[in-house]
Amino acid sequence: MKKLLTGNEAFAYGAYLAGVQLAAAYPGTPSTEIVKNCATYDTIFAEWSPNEKVSLDVATGAAYAGRRALCAMKHVGMNVAADSLFSASYTGVKGGLVIINADDPGMHSSQNEQDNRNYAKFARVPMLEPADSEEAKNFVGIALEMSEQYDTPVIIRTTTRLSHSRTLVEMDDSKRVIPSAETPAYERNIPKYVMVPANARRRHPVVEERLQKLAALAETIEINKIEPGDDEIGIITSGVIYQYAKEVFPTATILKLGMVWPLPKQMILDFAKRVKKLVIIEELDPIFEDFIRLLGLPCVGKEVYPIEGEFNPSLIREVSYKAGLLKEQPPTVSTADIELPIRPPMLCPGCGHRGLFYALKRLDATVFGDIGCYTLGASPPLAAMHTTTCMGAGFGVVHGVDKMGVTDRTVGLLGDSTFFHSGIHPMIDILYNSGTSTLVITDNRTTAMTGHQDNPGSGKTLLGEPAERMDIETVVRGLGAKRVDVVNPYEVDQVMKVVKEGIESGEPSVVIARYPCVLQTKEKHPVPTVDTETCNNCGTCLKIGCPPIVKGENHVAIDNILCNGCGLCVTVCPFNAIKKPEEQ
Amino acid sequence: MYNKIDFIIAGVGGQGTILASDILVEVGLHAGYDVKKSEVHGMSQRGGGVESQVRWGERVYSPLIEKGKADYLLGFEMLEAARWTEYLNPSSVVYVNRHKMYPPSVTTGQAEYPAETAIEHELSSRAGRYEWVDAMAAAKELGNPALAGVIMLGRLSADLDVEPETWLKVIAELVPAKLVELNKKAFITGRKMKKGV
Numbered sequence: 001m002k003k004l005l006t007g008n009e010a011f012a013y014g015a016y017l018a019g020v021q022l023a024a025a026y027p028g029t030p031s032t033e034i035v036k037n038c039a040t041y042d043t044i045f046a047e048w049s050p051n052e053k054v055s056l057d058v059a060t061g062a063a064y065a066g067r068r069a070l071c072a073m074k075h076v077g078m079n080v081a082a083d084s085l086f087s088a089s090y091t092g093v094k095g096g097l098v099i100i101n102a103d104d105p106g107m108h109s110s111q112n113e114q115d116n117r118n119y120a121k122f123a124r125v126p127m128l129e130p131a132d133s134e135e136a137k138n139f140v141g142i143a144l145e146m147s148e149q150y151d152t153p154v155i156i157r158t159t160t161r162l163s164h165s166r167t168l169v170e171m172d173d174s175k176r177v178i179p180s181a182e183t184p185a186y187e188r189n190i191p192k193y194v195m196v197p198a199n200a201r202r203r204h205p206v207v208e209e210r211l212q213k214l215a216a217l218a219e220t221i222e223i224n225k226i227e228p229g230d231d232e233i234g235i236i237t238s239g240v241i242y243q244y245a246k247e248v249f250p251t252a253t254i255l256k257l258g259m260v261w262p263l264p265k266q267m268i269l270d271f272a273k274r275v276k277k278l279v280i281i282e283e284l285d286p287i288f289e290d291f292i293r294l295l296g297l298p299c300v301g302k303e304v305y306p307i308e309g310e311f312n313p314s315l316i317r318e319v320s321y322k323a324g325l326l327k328e329q330p331p332t333v334s335t336a337d338i339e340l341p342i343r344p345p346m347l348c349p350g351c352g353h354r355g356l357f358y359a360l361k362r363l364d365a366t367v368f369g370d371i372g373c374y375t376l377g378a379s380p381p382l383a384a385m386h387t388t389t390c391m392g393a394g395f396g397v398v399h400g401v402d403k404m405g406v407t408d409r410t411v412g413l414l415g416d417s418t419f420f421h422s423g424i425h426p427m428i429d430i431l432y433n434s435g436t437s438t439l440v441i442t443d444n445r446t447t448a449m450t451g452h453q454d455n456p457g458s459g460k461t462l463l464g465e466p467a468e469r470m471d472i473e474t475v476v477r478g479l480g481a482k483r484v485d486v487v488n489p490y491e492v493d494q495v496m497k498v499v500k501e502g503i504e505s506g507e508p509s510v511v512i513a514r515y516p517c518v519l520q521t522k523e524k525h526p527v528p529t530v531d532t533e534t535c536n537n538c539g540t541c542l543k544i545g546c547p548p549i550v551k552g553e554n555h556v557a558i559d560n561i562l563c564n565g566c567g568l569c570v571t572v573c574p575f576n577a578i579k580k581p582e583e584q
Numbered sequence: 585m586y587n588k589i590d591f592i593i594a595g596v597g598g599q600g601t602i603l604a605s606d607i608l609v610e611v612g613l614h615a616g617y618d619v620k621k622s623e624v625h626g627m628s629q630r631g632g633g634v635e636s637q638v639r640w641g642e643r644v645y646s647p648l649i650e651k652g653k654a655d656y657l658l659g660f661e662m663l664e665a666a667r668w669t670e671y672l673n674p675s676s677v678v679y680v681n682r683h684k685m686y687p688p689s690v691t692t693g694q695a696e697y698p699a700e701t702a703i704e705h706e707l708s709s710r711a712g713r714y715e716w717v718d719a720m721a722a723a724k725e726l727g728n729p730a731l732a733g734v735i736m737l738g739r740l741s742a743d744l745d746v747e748p749e750t751w752l753k754v755i756a757e758l759v760p761a762k763l764v765e766l767n768k769k770a771f772i773t774g775r776k777m778k779k780g781v
Contacts, residue, residue: 004609108624165647166609166621246645314651331652333670336706340666341695343687345632381692542692547631550686551693561729
């Protein structure tokens with residue numbers, strides 16, 4: 001039977017079929033649904049780890065215990081997990097270990113578009129790249145076998161387009177690998193698993209030798225294959241880009257690489273000999289191209305196919321035509337001739353972050369922020385966040401800024417899930433190194449941006465079991481913070497007062513702005529009404545950037561369907577023209 | 585069976601474009617096509633523009649449709665529909681829900697929402713056929729604005745060579761149990777919107 005699965009659902013199904021017993025991840029678009037779906041199989045223990053490094057360590061532990069394990073992360077998550085990856089490459093594994101890494105070309109929801117094929121080369125581990133959901137399913141099993149046979153972690157690379165596209169998958173549970181019923185045992189082996197210099201020096205040559213063997217495997221593995229066609233043009237490609245190449249060059253000869261590191265040198269040399277013109281179509285970095293040019297082969301690559309941005313078949317057709325690789329002109333198309341106002345994502349109606357950012361804006365605070373829904377506080381009209389780089393950075397950055405003497409209304413800000421991910425450490429730093437920063441934690445009791453995953457503060461695990469709810473206030477007091485306040489972000493005056501006092505105190509201060517995510521609680525209140533006589537269109541309520549509030553000719557109006565009834569507009573209206581229903 | 589049919593659904597986060605494209609792709613599968621579907625999650629959930637692309641064909645490679653090659657554009661929101669002119673060709677069919685959702689630049693008075701006639705002109709001048717669908721009004725009449733998407737699918741279904749029973753079966757599989765009857769009703773409402781039916 002065939003079923004339509006997203007790439008991420010197919011990875012999870014593949015993990016189930018391959019007898020994976022543990023799956024760990026920190027949520028991150030576009031990878032989140034992999035481990036979320038692993039949790040739907042009762043043969044897999046699945047967890048949300050506090051961050052990607054922890055998830056990889058946990059998965060590595062399961063593999064050390066001789067069982068098959070999976071860990072998934074978005075591309076920037078691999079930066080967090082990199083330390084563990086490089087060491088796991090040296091120690092190897094016992095049970096299979098597959099790391100599914102989701103790149104985000106085009107940055108649909110990311111801060112950069114790094115190409116994590118670089119990590120395979122860098123950490124000297126093999127990497128596979130499927131081109132549709134069926135391959136996504138199959139490659140998990142192939143990766144785990146490779147991992148066990150070659151004693152190495154194996155990375156599978158996906159991209160947003162693969163992870164979030166739905167394509168057909170053959171559903172067949174009959175070939176499922178049933179994990180051993182015996183109790184797993186850790187087999188002690190100090191020279192292999194204790195990476196002190198003396199042991200690591202012995203492991204490095206083993207890693208190099210392994211890479212040679214894997215390169216030999218790449219020459220024969222069936223997922224690297226030539227699809228014969230017209231040999232005028234020979235294309236080397238991988239992943240979802242293969243699908244685009246098939247659309248644009250339906251008759252070309254194609255070398256489709258399912259194993260993208262190490263690369264099959266001889267296979268590529270033979271392929272180049274066979275075709276008249278060698279064309280490398282790869283998204284982001286010139287990984288194949290650099291390898292191929294080092295083999296001395298002339299080819300068409302990044303001078304035609306851009307290094308930045310997400311590919312699509314139209315783009316490949318346009319640039320290929322311009323480069324003379326296609327004869328037929330692409331269709332002439334045009335964007336609209338009228339101005340189309342953009343529609344950026346916004347904080348939801350009723351979101352507790354809105355009151356907080358309004359208060360920070362009124363304080364004219366400089367906010368060193370972080371990654372989460374609350375990053376939307378940087379968007380106009382609030383425009384109340386001034387740096388965002390990576391997870392956990394906000395607190396460390398504000399400490400550095402403050403230490404340089406820039407202390408006029410500076411605030412560090414991050415969310416509850418981000419605090420558990422990597423915000424605790426910079427807080428420790430501030431408390432340890434006599435910092436004075438004011439640190440705001442927006443605590444909405446969930447990992448909202450990626451779709452409401454549980455976290456150590458939510459009181460529930462990925463498997464739906466109750467968990468100890470880690471109380472942020474207790475945690476920060478335990479670290480040694482003395483000045484800690486919990487506020488309701490809708491109480492704008494109170495937030496302003498507490499943050500101002502914290503800034504002026506000259507000591508480290510923590511403000512926990514707690515309000516549960518309204519998308520999750522589905523909490524809704526009666527919609528406020530606008531007294532059209534009193535409203536003079538002053539525009540104050542428009543400064544909170546709430547989607548249901550619409551500027552009209554003479555007064556504002558509130559969209560009944562969109563409005564959540566949170567009442568922040570009632571609070572901010574200086575003329576008492578917006579009223580809560582019970583006040584009428 | 586057609587050689588291929590490419591559909592684009594454009595709307596705003598929360599309008600049900602993902603459910604609609606899930607229904608559309610499953611219907612294609614039931615009708616015997618190879619199918620693929622692509623969409624973008626993430627930040628777009630927070631009130632940003634959302635697009636889904638669905639492809640039916642004998643053999644579909646790319647999950648993304650090429651510019652100038654869309655057969656149908658379903659606009660769940662007027663402004664969002666107008667962003668897809670590049671995907672149209674003189675035989676494309678465009679259905680637009682007569683429904684406006686103001687983006688922040690418009691609600692705050694910094695930009696103007698384009699006129700209905702201007703949006704219609706941009707799309708109809710590049711397509712083979714253009715039709716407004718009063719899906720939002722009909723959905724409100726049925727008591728739930730969220731039904732507009734299924735009404736749009738109903739209108740589309742009247743052009744396609746797939747039995748209504750197939751659509752209704754897929755809808756019953758994909759919407760929450762307590763909303764099945766209402767969604768079926770919405771689908772039929774949309775299907776009857778084809779002129780002369």
